[in-house]
Amino acid sequence: MKKTVLHDVHVKLGAKMVEFAGFHMPISYTSITDEHMAVRQKAGIFDVSHMGEIIVTGAQATDFVDYVFTNNVRSMTANQVLYGMFCEPHGGVVDDLLVYKVNDEHYYLVVNASNIEKDLAWLHKQNSFGVDIIDQSESTSEVAVQGPLAESMLQKTTDYDLSTLKFFTFDDMVVYDHDVMVSRTGYTGEDGFEIYGDHEAIKDIFERLLADHEGLMPCGLGCRDTLRFEVALPLYGNELSKDISPIMAGYSFAVSFDKGDFIGKEALLKQKEDKPAQRVVGLEALDKGILRHGYEVYSGDTRVGHITTGYIAPTTGESVAMALIERAHAKKGTELEVAIRKRRVKVIVRNKKFHDKNTKQ
Amino acid sequence: MKTPKDLYYTETHEWVKVEDGFAFIGITDYAQDSLGEIVFVELPEENEQVNQFEEFAAIESVKAASDLNSPVSGVIVAVNEELEDNPELLNEDPYENWIIKVELEDETEINKLMNAEEYKEHCE
Structure with a gap:
């Protein structure tokens, strides 16, 4: 290890x-x-x-990062940080990351530890831009x-x-x-x-x-x-994954459709226009119990989704979760059930932001 | 780590205390320490049958849920309902706060459990 x-x-x-x-x-x-x-x-x-750090440099660094990243890199000024994703052509997420812009020819990408190798291989595969991709994670x-x-x-x-x-x-x-x-x-x-x-x-x-x-x-x-x-920030593997796109997860603020072509654009735009078949929502337990990652969500006998992350929120003391739910059952106020071991626990759909952010804007 | 001498232990970190044909069952100091803050205990009902080494309750820390396995077989005659509102008692004193009381079905089942010395070794 x-x-x-x-x-x-x-x-x-x-x-x-x-x-x-x-x-x-x-x-x-x-x-x-x-x-x-x-x-x-x-x-x-x-x-x-443990986080991964990858440096991208070269004359076409801006074009490259803008093409592999969902958010608008061309709109960035030097010393700015931007959140977004690498997506597959079908819209599934390869990783979510922060892009640090040093200058037009130099970007610093901070990626998830579990995805460093995958990201590097994926970035090299997209590199028809002649940029240098350097893994700095070890140092x-x-x-x-x-x-x-x-x-x-x-x-x-x-x-x-x-x-x-x-x-x-x-x-x-x-x-x-x-x-x-x-x-x-x-x-x-x-x-x-x-x-x-x-x-x-x-x-x-x-x-x-x-x-x-x-x-x-x-x-x-x-x-x-x-x-x-x-504060409803996603974790890769839970709220975002190769099967859960940023549109499904509700992070479309990190996807810029106003910019040029980027990998996954067409699929994500279609999802946005047609509305995705499933959405990540907030759930609150109405009975006692803790909603854990992976537990299945039901409407009657029909499985309608699964818990992506759940806890007793330490700040509020509420038993709450984020869950990927079929759109027809994802409306706020909908009552559903979660299977916890041999029991069924009643839950209600609510906003997934359980606590307000206190960051400096 | 505390390991009282008058108790018997399972490999899955439950303890049992036998008194006059009844068994008091709880979790060990090692268990509560590895779980961290216990925030919820899903208790069984009185009169339910439990079987040796089979699940009888679930315990949840902030981070994860774990099943509890019964050290012995028998019918549950009492449930420590105080744990419903105060699950943290299991962190504070795991040996004082038993979880269920069972009418022992077969005292020889105790032979399949570990004594304090053996359990200490098991945890190392």
Whole structure:
């Protein structure tokens, strides 16, 4: 199993470790709920060094990234970050990712750890643009500092005025005494930053931030998932997959039909116009029980979908889920049932955003 | 990790305490620690039959659901209903908070379980 540069730090902090995407990663240090609430109310720090980083350079880098990515790369300015997907011609998702624009001939792509190899192979297959595609994942580490106090904590470590760094932009800066790249992005629904650098820099920043800030909690992948879930951010493999397109999942804001041709455009446009056969919706349990990933959803005796992610939402205490449901049963207020072991639990369709984001716009 | 000497244990991390022909059944310290915060217990009904090493309840942490298997066979004579509203009691004291009480069908089934020493080794 692969280890991040922070592996031994996690073990020393007493983290419960699990296998995730081939890495030995912390699921939590104390409790998922405490870590979750720390990010909502104060700040938490995450080791996300397992993520993949791919650099695309070349004279036609803009044309290439715009062709493989669903969102509008030509509209990006330098130092901007954009969320979107790689899609197959039929509209299924290869991966969802962030695109960082350094300049017209240089882009930095941050992809899911479990998809790095697949993404690289897929990108090379599309490369009739003569661009260079370089995998930097092995030499890059990443930490995320997330929560309402993230800015004030990180500001103490750098001369860069973080109040000028807008949501979904990035810049190079010195944090402590390390040259790193910092973006105002995250996967929690809170304000915060993601910091990319070489292994030793990131390890030192993680340890020093924790030592310098009593209110900063080390957070594992457990609460990373509950945090993103509450604000309806998708997880590849759950809400997005080769069978669940961004239109079905309700993330059409990340698909730009106003731009030139891109892989999957025709299929996604048709889905949008015809309305997709299935949609990702929110569900709330009306009986006791927790709706877990993979559980089947029924209307009477007819199976109408499955749960993509479900929890008792730590912030609200509600038993809720996101689920892929046939369109005829996906209207808000529809009552359905979920099979939990030998029981059937009544659920009602509702908006899938269970908690409002608190990011800086 | 606590492993009381007067209990018997299953490989799937349940404990049983035998008293006057009745068996109190719960989860071990190791189980509650690996599960993390327990947020829901799906309890069986009184008078249901349980069978040795077969599922009798489900327990849910923030992260996942797990089945509980009964260490012994018999009819359920009591269910710890306090766990419905306070499932976290299983984290706080897994040995004090039994989950079901069963009228023992066959005391020799205990021979198929582990004692404290054997269970400790099993967890290592």
